[in-house]
Amino acid sequence: MQDQTKPQVQAPDGGRGGRGGQAPANIPAPAGGRRGGAQAPGILFDSDMGRSIDTALALGMLYSLGPKGQLIAVSVSNSSLEAAAFCDAVSRVYLGSPAAGGLGRSGLPVGLAENGPKLGAAPMLNAPLEMKKPDGSVMFPQGIKDVRDTADPRVLYHNALLTQKDGEAIAILAGPATDLVGMLALKSHREVVAAKVGLLVAALGAYPSGTADPRVTADIKAARQLFAEWPGPIVAVGAEVGVAFPYAAGSIEADFSWAPVHPVVEAYRALQPRIHEATGQAMAAVLYAANQKEGYFKLSEPGTVEVLGDGRTRFVPSANGKHRYLIAESAQKERVLKAYTELASTKPSPPAGRGFRPQQVNQAADPAKAGGR
Amino acid sequence: MITKKALPRRSFLRGMGVSIGLPFLDAMVPALSWAAKKPPVRLVFMYLPNGIDMPNWTPDYEGPLTTLPRILKPLEPYRDDILMLGNLTHNYGRGLLDGAGDHGRSCASYLTGAHVRKSATELHVDGPMSMDQLIAGKIGNQTPLPSLEIGMEDPRQTGSCDSGYSCGYTNNLAWKSETQPLPPILNPRMLFERLFGANADLTPEERRREARIRGSILDFVRDSTKQLEGDLGPTDRRKLDEYLTDIRSIEQQIERAAKDETPVHPDLPKPAGAPADFAEHYRMLTDMLTIALQADLTRVSTFMITREGTSRAYREIGISDGHHPLTHHGGKLDQLAKVTQINEYHAKSFAGWVSRIANIPEGDGRLLDNMMIVYGASLNDGNRHVHSDLPTLLVGRGGGTLKPGRRIVYRQETPFCNLHLSLMDRMGVEVESFGDSSDRLSGLETA
Numbered sequence: 001m002q003d004q005t006k007p008q009v010q011a012p013d014g015g016r017g018g019r020g021g022q023a024p025a026n027i028p029a030p031a032g033g034r035r036g037g038a039q040a041p042g043i044l045f046d047s048d049m050g051r052s053i054d055t056a057l058a059l060g061m062l063y064s065l066g067p068k069g070q071l072i073a074v075s076v077s078n079s080s081l082e083a084a085a086f087c088d089a090v091s092r093v094y095l096g097s098p099a100a101g102g103l104g105r106s107g108l109p110v111g112l113a114e115n116g117p118k119l120g121a122a123p124m125l126n127a128p129l130e131m132k133k134p135d136g137s138v139m140f141p142q143g144i145k146d147v148r149d150t151a152d153p154r155v156l157y158h159n160a161l162l163t164q165k166d167g168e169a170i171a172i173l174a175g176p177a178t179d180l181v182g183m184l185a186l187k188s189h190r191e192v193v194a195a196k197v198g199l200l201v202a203a204l205g206a207y208p209s210g211t212a213d214p215r216v217t218a219d220i221k222a223a224r225q226l227f228a229e230w231p232g233p234i235v236a237v238g239a240e241v242g243v244a245f246p247y248a249a250g251s252i253e254a255d256f257s258w259a260p261v262h263p264v265v266e267a268y269r270a271l272q273p274r275i276h277e278a279t280g281q282a283m284a285a286v287l288y289a290a291n292q293k294e295g296y297f298k299l300s301e302p303g304t305v306e307v308l309g310d311g312r313t314r315f316v317p318s319a320n321g322k323h324r325y326l327i328a329e330s331a332q333k334e335r336v337l338k339a340y341t342e343l344a345s346t347k348p349s350p351p352a353g354r355g356f357r358p359q360q361v362n363q364a365a366d367p368a369k370a371g372g373r
Numbered sequence: 374m375i376t377k378k379a380l381p382r383r384s385f386l387r388g389m390g391v392s393i394g395l396p397f398l399d400a401m402v403p404a405l406s407w408a409a410k411k412p413p414v415r416l417v418f419m420y421l422p423n424g425i426d427m428p429n430w431t432p433d434y435e436g437p438l439t440t441l442p443r444i445l446k447p448l449e450p451y452r453d454d455i456l457m458l459g460n461l462t463h464n465y466g467r468g469l470l471d472g473a474g475d476h477g478r479s480c481a482s483y484l485t486g487a488h489v490r491k492s493a494t495e496l497h498v499d500g501p502m503s504m505d506q507l508i509a510g511k512i513g514n515q516t517p518l519p520s521l522e523i524g525m526e527d528p529r530q531t532g533s534c535d536s537g538y539s540c541g542y543t544n545n546l547a548w549k550s551e552t553q554p555l556p557p558i559l560n561p562r563m564l565f566e567r568l569f570g571a572n573a574d575l576t577p578e579e580r581r582r583e584a585r586i587r588g589s590i591l592d593f594v595r596d597s598t599k600q601l602e603g604d605l606g607p608t609d610r611r612k613l614d615e616y617l618t619d620i621r622s623i624e625q626q627i628e629r630a631a632k633d634e635t636p637v638h639p640d641l642p643k644p645a646g647a648p649a650d651f652a653e654h655y656r657m658l659t660d661m662l663t664i665a666l667q668a669d670l671t672r673v674s675t676f677m678i679t680r681e682g683t684s685r686a687y688r689e690i691g692i693s694d695g696h697h698p699l700t701h702h703g704g705k706l707d708q709l710a711k712v713t714q715i716n717e718y719h720a721k722s723f724a725g726w727v728s729r730i731a732n733i734p735e736g737d738g739r740l741l742d743n744m745m746i747v748y749g750a751s752l753n754d755g756n757r758h759v760h761s762d763l764p765t766l767l768v769g770r771g772g773g774t775l776k777p778g779r780r781i782v783y784r785q786e787t788p789f790c791n792l793h794l795s796l797m798d799r800m801g802v803e804v805e806s807f808g809d810s811s812d813r814l815s816g817l818e819t820a
Binding site: 147163164188 | 464488809
């Protein structure tokens with residue numbers, strides 16, 4: 001049953017962190033009339049890329065949202081250069097090389113947590129990154145060789161959020177909460193989060209209760225802090241949603257048939273024959289974030305997510321709580337899976353000429369983009 | 374046994390309406406106590422307009438500096454005094470939600486670390502003040518001048534200078550408050566009098582008349598000079614003589630410049646009393662800055678090598694096109710070559726100043742050892758207005774708190790304000806954060 005009558009989650013302060021919230025004094029207010037037309041909501045994506053094909057598919061979905069969402073920053077919470085490099089490679093598939101204005105649509109580099117949880121062997125990352133063309137060159141170019149080719153996620157998110165109007169940005173977390181909590185620790189960055197992010201969708205935990213999620217146990221303290229201190233509303237996506245609506249990964253090759261080669265497909269192949277279905281916790285988070293009113297999922301009543309000492313999460317209903325969680329309804333399964341397939345494997349279209357797109361260093365000069373006075 | 378009382382660090386030669394601070398002399402420190410009386414650390418921002426031709430600025434290596442790229446070649450003798458910093462970014466220079474106007478934004482946010490409100494009529498940065506003024510507010514009471522703002526062109530503070538951004542944004546670096554910039558002193562005579570006299574409020578006409586009457590400023594302090602010389606040893610007497618000779622030389626330059634009517638810009642009058650020749654003008658101003666630093670008249674200074682967005686021509690080196698139009702070369706190699714030439718010319722002039730302060734003894738080292746000079750721009754590539762990887766040199770040894778002679782490349786998007794925090798620490802002003810800083814810069818003091 002669709003539940004389109006549920007109100008959007010509201011912060012207890014009346015939605016200060018939501019749409020229409022006022023930026024604090026040191027945050028730039030939107031300059032009215034300087035941009036024509038509606039802007040797709042900017043999306044931050046923070047994930048533990050490399051742990052499951054779910055996050056790779058979710059990343060693919062994020063490049064295919066059209067007017068429903070524009071990826072403005074990608075960061076990985078594993079301390080894994082390969083994970084960051086994979087994100088960069090996927091970005092170039094969809095947006096082209098930095099010289100073509102690609103690299104994270106915002107023009108910003110990929111974020112990487114320097115001291116995040118370690119990622120062990122990750123064949124889904126290494127296989128596409130090591131793949132070669134017949135002439136010996138890399139199949140999927142990427143520009144990350146060193147940690148200095150990446151950005152501190154806290155800074156990356158801050159800079160990306162400032163391109164957004166107040167309350168219009170969406171953050172999607174599909175990994176440990178380490179990066180987002182790190183951002184809250186910086187006063188100026190926290191103010192930016194409060195002003196700009198209208199909603200955090202966190203694929204983290206199990207609801208209303210369940211076993212411990214590895215994304216929580218990877219950094220229990222951060223997860224606890226996130227749910228306690230995040231200044232705006234949070235919609236949590238539990239592991240049970242991913243299990244209820246699994247992506248039929250077996251069809252992935254058919255879904256991506258438009259692409260002779262694709263890093264997400266190669267990532268999937270590297271995981272075979274171990275997986276036939278991909279639990280879709282991160283994909284559900286993306287689908288909900290970009291389609292909050294489409295009724296793909298039911299929303300719980302308001303309440304508060306608590307993180308227990310062993311990494312389990314527990315939802316405590318309360319009328320003025322800032323949190324809700326997604327409920328997977330079997331009636332929506334077919335619709336949701338269709339949306340997953342369509343979005344995850346959409347053929348990229350040329351990048352639109354809107355949004356924040358700072359030029360990359362050492363690109364070929366382009367007089368058309370020279371912003372002379 | 375040493376019994377003689379040391380000369381106070383803050384000593385002046387005084388005459389009627391004139392006060393000349395003294396450089397650091399041996400007599401100011403009793404023998405055997407140099408280590409305990411370390412000279413103060415001074416901070417100077419030497420600001421370059423319109424970005425840089427980065428391929429000719431950036432070495433293709435990291436770590437110890439060896440051969441420097443073309444633009445920085447003039448600085449090669451001082452490469453052991455240079456930290457090249459890579460990947461520092463000023464996000465508030467970017468368009469964000471405000472559209473065009475990168476020159477206005479990048480300049481006004483360079484030291485304020487703050488968003489700049491777009492307006493051609495009102496000035497407002499969304500931060501309390503620039504970092505140099507924050508330092509000046511904390512330690513400025515230890516010197517006669519809390520800070521010193523110097524520039525080379527364009528006194529305009531109103532009107533639009535860049536896509537709806539006021540000239541007040543492109544023509545100032547220092548901000549005393551969120552609405553009050555501190556315009557740089559452009560007139561050499563006015564700078565001279567700011568440093569040594571009490572006549573800074575005179576009109577140009579009054580100033581010329583006064584200068585004709587009095588001859589040299591040194592005439593006014595002759596008695597106190599003689600009195601001081603009697604108390605000094607031979608080394609200090611030589612130092613004092615060289616110092617006063619430098620001051621006289623500056624006076625003579627100013628007198629010559631006052632007669633120079635050559636235009637430097639087709640639309641703008643050159644600053645009163647400034648020579649038309651860039652190198653000569655730069656030399657004159659940096660000579661005075663040197664004296665201000667040497668005499669501890671101030672410890673914080675900003676110096677605008679022309680304003681941001683300048684269209685100054687450099688006929689001295691055969692370039693009659695304006696600097697700003699040239700930077701939008703659109704890939705035309707002949708125009709880009711001229712930009713490189715201008716960048717080189719600035720670096721050559723800067724190297725000349727570095728050479729001078731490297732040859733001024735101070736304490737048991739050189740004045741340069743106690744300096745931190747940020748030589749850089751608020752734009753990377755002026756053609757495309759890139760705000761990441763800002764061209765940034767940190768020159769000097771910060772009183773032993775820096776380990777120069779290296780190129781350090783930080784992570785992408787590292788806030789330029791992180792450098793501000795690190796510099797403020799070394800100036801004795803420790804704050805938790807500044808602008809959009811996320812941390813201090815690592816590795817400045819260790820190889």
